[in-house]
Amino acid sequence: MTRKTSPLGLAAILAALSGVVALAALAVRSGAGDFRVGRLEEINERNFYFCPPRHLSTLIRPGESLIVRPRNISPGLLERLEFRMEIATRDDRPYRMVRTPYAKGEASWRFDETGQYVLSIGVRDTRHGGERALRKADVFVAPGIKHAGQMSSQAAADMAPSRASKMVRETAGAAILLALGISALAAFRSRLRLGWIMLIAFPAGVGIWTCLSLAVLILHVGCSGWLMGCLVGALCVAGASAAAWGGGWTFRDIRNLLLFFAGFLAAAVLLARFDFSMLMWDSWRYLIFGRRLAFFGGLEHAANYPREYGVLAALTQSMSVFLDLDFFAVLQPLLCLSTFGFVGWSLYERWREGGRSAFASAGFVVVLLACVLTAYMPAASSVWLLPNTFTGVFLLLALVVLAESISKGSRPLLALGCLFTICSSFCRIEGPIAALAILAAYFVVKRPDRDDLRLFYVPYFLAVAAWNVTIWAAFDISGGSEFLTVPKMVVMLGANAAVLAAAVACQRRQRIDRFLRSCVRLLPGFLLAVGIGVGLKDYHHAGCNLLSLAENLFAAGYWGGLWLMMLLLLPFALLAGRFRGERFFGFAILVMFLMTFDLFLFRPSWLRVHVMDSGNRMFIHYYMLLAYFIGCKLANAGEQGTQTT
Amino acid sequence: MNCSFDDLLSVLRSIPGATLWLGLAAVLLPLWVVLLCSRRARGLRAEMLPAVFLLVAAITIALNLSLLVGSGDERTWKEFRPAEGTLFARSLELPLNAYTCGNESLLFLDGYLGGRTLVVSRGGGRRIWDDNGSYLVSAETGKELIFAEIEFADYDDHLSERQVELLLRRRHYGVGIPGRNYAVFVMERRQGSGKVYLFSDGSAFYVLPEALVPEVAGLQIGEGK
Numbered sequence: 122m123t124r125k126t127s128p129l130g131l132a133a134i135l136a137a138l139s140g141v142v143a144l145a146a147l148a149v150r151s152g153a154g155d156f157r158v159g160r161l162e163e164i165n166e167r168n169f170y171f172c173p174p175r176h177l178s179t180l181i182r183p184g185e186s187l188i189v190r191p192r193n194i195s196p197g198l199l200e201r202l203e204f205r206m207e208i209a210t211r212d213d214r215p216y217r218m219v220r221t222p223y224a225k226g227e228a229s230w231r232f233d234e235t236g237q238y239v240l241s242i243g244v245r246d247t248r249h250g251g252e253r254a255l256r257k258a259d260v261f262v263a264p265g266i267k268h269a270g271q272m273s274s275q276a277a278a279d280m281a282p283s284r285a286s287k288m289v290r291e292t293a294g295a296a297i298l299l300a301l302g303i304s305a306l307a308a309f310r311s312r313l314r315l316g317w318i319m320l321i322a323f324p325a326g327v328g329i330w331t332c333l334s335l336a337v338l339i340l341h342v343g344c345s346g347w348l349m350g351c352l353v354g355a356l357c358v359a360g361a362s363a364a365a366w367g368g369g370w371t372f373r374d375i376r377n378l379l380l381f382f383a384g385f386l387a388a389a390v391l392l393a394r395f396d397f398s399m400l401m402w403d404s405w406r407y408l409i410f411g412r413r414l415a416f417f418g419g420l421e422h423a424a425n426y427p428r429e430y431g432v433l434a435a436l437t438q439s440m441s442v443f444l445d446l447d448f449f450a451v452l453q454p455l456l457c458l459s460t461f462g463f464v465g466w467s468l469y470e471r472w473r474e475g476g477r478s479a480f481a482s483a484g485f486v487v488v489l490l491a492c493v494l495t496a497y498m499p500a501a502s503s504v505w506l507l508p509n510t511f512t513g514v515f516l517l518l519a520l521v522v523l524a525e526s527i528s529k530g531s532r533p534l535l536a537l538g539c540l541f542t543i544c545s546s547f548c549r550i551e552g553p554i555a556a557l558a559i560l561a562a563y564f565v566v567k568r569p570d571r572d573d574l575r576l577f578y579v580p581y582f583l584a585v586a587a588w589n590v591t592i593w594a595a596f597d598i599s600g601g602s603e604f605l606t607v608p609k610m611v612v613m614l615g616a617n618a619a620v621l622a623a624a625v626a627c628q629r630r631q632r633i634d635r636f637l638r639s640c641v642r643l644l645p646g647f648l649l650a651v652g653i654g655v656g657l658k659d660y661h662h663a664g665c666n667l668l669s670l671a672e673n674l675f676a677a678g679y680w681g682g683l684w685l686m687m688l689l690l691l692p693f694a695l696l697a698g699r700f701r702g703e704r705f706f707g708f709a710i711l712v713m714f715l716m717t718f719d720l721f722l723f724r725p726s727w728l729r730v731h732v733m734d735s736g737n738r739m740f741i742h743y744y745m746l747l748a749y750f751i752g753c754k755l756a757n758a759g760e761q762g763t764q765t766t
Numbered sequence: 767m768n769c770s771f772d773d774l775l776s777v778l779r780s781i782p783g784a785t786l787w788l789g790l791a792a793v794l795l796p797l798w799v800v801l802l803c804s805r806r807a808r809g810l811r812a813e814m815l816p817a818v819f820l821l822v823a824a825i826t827i828a829l830n831l832s833l834l835v836g837s838g839d840e841r842t843w844k845e846f847r848p849a850e851g852t853l854f855a856r857s858l859e860l861p862l863n864a865y866t867c868g869n870e871s872l873l874f875l876d877g878y879l880g881g882r883t884l885v886v887s888r889g890g891g892r893r894i895w896d897d898n899g900s901y902l903v904s905a906e907t908g909k910e911l912i913f914a915e916i917e918f919a920d921y922d923d924h925l926s927e928r929q930v931e932l933l934l935r936r937r938h939y940g941v942g943i944p945g946r947n948y949a950v951f952v953m954e955r956r957q958g959s960g961k962v963y964l965f966s967d968g969s970a971f972y973v974l975p976e977a978l979v980p981e982v983a984g985l986q987i988g989e990g991k
Contacts, residue, residue, distance in 0.1 A: 485816070488823045495830035668773055676780040681830035685787055686822050692798050693818050696811055758815035 180405070180447065181232060182266035187240065188229040204228035207241040208260075232262045235416075236424060237409060261405045264416035265442050284394070290444045291393035291451045292386055295323075298440075298452075299385055301353055302326030303378070304360030309533035311369035316470075319381045320463035323455055324518055325537065327437060328544045329356065332584070334414075334436040335547070339591045343418040346443040388458060389451050397504040398450040404506035406430060408448060411438030420595050428596045428605040431549040432588070433515075434508045453510060457503035460514045464749055465490055467521060471700065471756040489752055493744065496681035498732075502741045508548045509741040512555070515545035517745050519559055520709055524702025527567050532576060539577045543584045550604045553585045553613040555742075558716060560620045562709035565641050568634055569624040578624045582617050589614055645708070648715035655722040666721045666736070669728040673737040680740075687747050694754035703753070710746055717743075783829050790825065794818065 181187065187206075203223040208230055210217045221228055232238065238260040302322030306313060333352050337344045364370065400408065410426035414435060420427060426435065441449040465486045472482035493499050502510045519541035526534035542559050546552035560581070569578065589610060592598070598605050623641075627634035656663035674684040717739055721728060728736040778784060800807050801814060 485819075488820065488827075492823050492826045492830070495827055495834060497833065668777060672777045672780070676777050676782070678782055678833050681833050682783065682787070682826040683830070685781070686826040689787075689791065689794060689822050690819060693794075693801070693815055696798070696801055697815060755815055755819055758812045 180261045180263060180266060180408075183233055183235050183262055183264060184231070185262070186229050186231040187260060188227055202226070203247060206230050208232075209239045209241075210236060232260060235262045235264050235409065235413060235422070237261050237406060261409050263409045263412045263447075265412055266447050287446065288390055288393040290446050291449065292389040294440055294444045294446075294449055295389040295451055295455055296382075296386055297353060298326035298330060299323050299382065300326070300357055301329050301360075303382075304357040304364070305329055306360075306533075306537075307364035307370075308360055308367050310364065310374070311367060312531055312533050315374050315377060316466050317463075319378060320459055320466055321518065321522070321537070323385070323459040324463075324514060324544075325540065327452070327456060328515070328540045330440070331433050331436050331544055331547065332540070334439060335432070335584070335588055338414065338420055339587050341419060344415060344439070345418055346415075349443060385455070389455060392451040392454050396450050397454065398448070399501065399505040400448070403430070403508070407434040407506060407508065408438050408441075411435035411440075412442055415439035415442035420591070425596070427592050428598050429550065430604075431508045431511075431547055431552055433511050433544060433547040434506065437511075438506070448506075453506060454504050456514055457510065460517065460745070461490060461494070463521075464517070464745060464752075468749065468752040468756065471753055475756045475758075477756075485752070485755070489748060492683060492686060493748055496679075496683040498679045498737075498741060499683070499744055507738065507741070509738045512545055512548040512552070513742040513745055515541050515548060516555075516559070516713075516742055517749065519545055519556075520562075520706055520746065521702075521749070523559065523563060524705045527563075527705055528701045532572055535572060535576045539580050542577075542581055546581075546585055547588065551609065551613070553589070553617055554609075555713065555716065556581075556585075557616055557620070558709050558712040560617070561641050561644055561712055562705050564620065564624065565638055565708055566705045568638070569627045571628070574624055574628070578621050582621045585617055586614060645711050645715055648712065648719055652715065652719045652722055655719070659722075663722050666728040669734070670721065670736045673728075673732075673734055674740060677732075679732050679737060680744075683744060684740075687744075687751065690751050690755075691747075694751045697754045698757040700753040700757050706750060706753075710743070710750060713743065713746075782833065783825075786825065790822065794822075 203225055204227060205223045206221045206228045208219050208221075219230075221230055230240075240260050299322055302325035303318065305325055306318045306322055310318065330353070333349065333356075334344065337348065337352075342348070406426065407430060410423065410430055410432075411434070413423050413426070414420070417423075437452055438449055440452070441447065468489065469482050469486050472485055473479065477485075502513075519538055522534050522541060523538035525531065526538055542556055545559070546556040549555070560578075563573075563577070567573065592605065593610060598610060599607055623637045627637060674680055721736055724735075728734055781787060797814070797818070801811055807814075
């Protein structure tokens, strides 16, 4: 028998939690230290990250000079060689390019403006004549970077921030986001299970941080550490107060919550200590994008990034400026850890509901997660700064939470599902189109009522419209961007407005409701027909794209045996009884897959066999969704009955 | 570009543990049909489905772990991970052979880095690097730059001309062998002759002076170190 806490006691404990966060934040500030910035003295394997297959990359700060000084060359040859640099901008259009004159022994260039540059190194042999292009490198000049360059000399290593200081900051950042999520969810303790609150808290914290940052950017009030700190603090206090007022907490709950908090921070410390993070290709762009937003406090200095990249990954990395870090490395691994934990917990609950023993249920979850996490792509994408990982996490959470909200009629879950849907749509430029699958599935399985409008359709539409209109107003998208074009913007806003209008119309007339929902039910068939039609029209293109995709998923080894396992298990899973929320979940997954395949057929460029291929990366969105679906179905292996949603 | 049944077969054959998966599918398919159709077997679903899951999961985990540690298959996690490159490195002596394969020109450099075969495919003027092409094309001189990729294959597993042809046909413009290192090959073409700049994966750089890819046989190798 557990004893209920008094609101006062709960408030005291939550205040203590806030105190921990405040102390952590204080440690961040005090641990900043005085880091002098050195310069990159030579390019070698240690001071450049090597981005396969073609590029070296380095991160420096404005005003830094990059000096190329070759090594491992015989003195005789070095005496004959002259070097120069060719620097081209990447994030400005039209492209600008400058060349330094040839210089003996080394070449250098000072980067004064933040941005992304491509550095080509040329060499000339003075004896034989003739130029040689040596190497290309991406140079990312980001504001507020402390540890400029990845210097190899001992002196530079001495200037680097201490490992302990970095670990403290990273952990403090994780604690802030976790506290933000817990305080937001704690108010709904009476309607949410504790396991859910704990495991969803971090993604919810990330989502709330994203929405706060978006609001600040859209309102042009100047994004600063103080402002964001005040907003986060105010939300934490409001959440704690609401939790104290709402009650529903027991001492046992709070003990478990504190244990979870401590365990989570321990995980953050370990991840910060062993830093598995991978930065490649677009990772750098998201990092610069986020740092620009936070450093300059708005969209004015964001260059072209907002119209080419989804904003969520950048906004999460904007925290690195406030935390005095170069890169907030533990965020994405912790987000994935939380999500895998949530998936495991949720599946465990479903297996237990199916009447199985705790041992069997836990064993099933462990085996399923082992299948997923022993494959390269799921494991690598957990530590690789990619918008696809964020998309996959938030799509999964949105679907699971909304399915639960439908089956239980829970308003807090509906609001939470809306938050995750908004987050999933901000991960990539075309996110609002992908999120249509969620909206369509929700529309099909549940007749929209007032709560749905108030807590789901309207907030979602307002968030998407506000951000896209802001970009439209601030940037020229009429031909300056390959990613966000006027037709794409019109389709995104129009389709989402149409869904909102349909939801409003369905409330008025039952006949309209039936008609519209019947139409949306035909969406998978329509997408399939479009795919077949386009595929037949250009079957070489379609065939080669599908073949490349098949090779990526099944043969290249990036996914191990994961997708083959899914293919073999799916027919068996479909033999099992329906689980709670299956119609919603299944419809959304089906529409997402069909939309993705249609996208592959429509896109003019070719898919290729490579780990970074666009099609290969898009399946990061879906592997956990499908694994979760199969797990839920197998939990009902013995059931013959059906559920309503 | 073509996409033939041969290509599909070659993809299927290259699935790690293809025989095992095929055997598993051959066992599971009849079982699935029985579970679907037989009224008596329906009662066994509660026991059979978890058992099938465990069987497939065990094979998946074993395969994933073999890829992780590199046993049983040449592709490992290590090869998918970013490697580190150096700017200058060893000198090389490369015997060269050139082949022409349809519209694609191929350049073989046997003995590269002590035991690898270098397959160069020419891009035929296409923009291979979507994001890099714009700044690499030199409008100033009006020279046409052609980009292609270089793929590495194990020397022992020397690719035949036919295999390379299939490789190129399937991959449109010579996109690389998965899990392999890549490099960039740039040819500067000027009225039938030109320079070829060759970038390796960072372990060496080479200049093949005044050469055009279809005519490279007998080329002199530029001085390295």
